[in-house]
Amino acid sequence: MSASDVVARYGAAMATGDMGALAAVLSENAVWHQPGANQLSGDHVGPEAILAHLGRFMELSGGTFVLKTESVADAGALVATTVHFTAARPEHPDLDQHGVDVFRVEGDQIAEIWLVSEDQAAEDHFWGAA
Template identity: 30%
Template sequence: MAEHPHAALVRKGYEAFTRGDLDTLRGLIAKDATHHVPGSHPLSGDYKGQDAIIDMYQRLAVETDGSMRLERLTIAVDGRGHAVGMCRVRAERKGRRLDDTGCIVFRIVGDKVTDLDECVEDIDKSNEFWAD
């Protein structure tokens, strides 16, 4: 069975993120997209526009000294412009370790991601990890 185009787009995005390939990520994200990061920490909030999203991804790498790793678990699609990418996230920062499961709900229009709504399994753990 062929991979659904939305699943292929999300998979390509996860692979690019893992490689640190920001040019490929930029090509997958609409110029006016928004990435919603949950929590109550310095990185939480809404990142509006392709540049703001890419800048946030770069900050993740800087804040974790490049230790952030995503293990893609699965991708589910609804065939109507939504995909959910589940992954395990591991990172180290300021003597703290993060090992959590989460997902991003992607809204896809045409061949671009227009909205990314991130969810984490343990919001308290995430807030503690990313706190200053």
């Protein structure tokens, strides 16, 4: 299985909300690097912590957070996806940005994920202070 196939499994699980399949594609010590200076920022380690982190996106946005993958490029164990993400919160302007997610794949699981947003300051404001 190629690294891009592994990331495609991740994307399919995210799209359908299949948390079991999502956890299965993450290695035991997977690290999610959430950039910025907001309450979601920081490193989240392991499938359980990553799933809880993703749940916070939905909780804080009242279930409106949507992530769509636009393109995929791979270079061996690294896969980069361009993404478009949106969310709404009553007390903030809507979040509507593009970004890049970079995955490091080991075998048939994701070992590490880095996120880059087009406007981190706006994203920090949307999610709120740490």
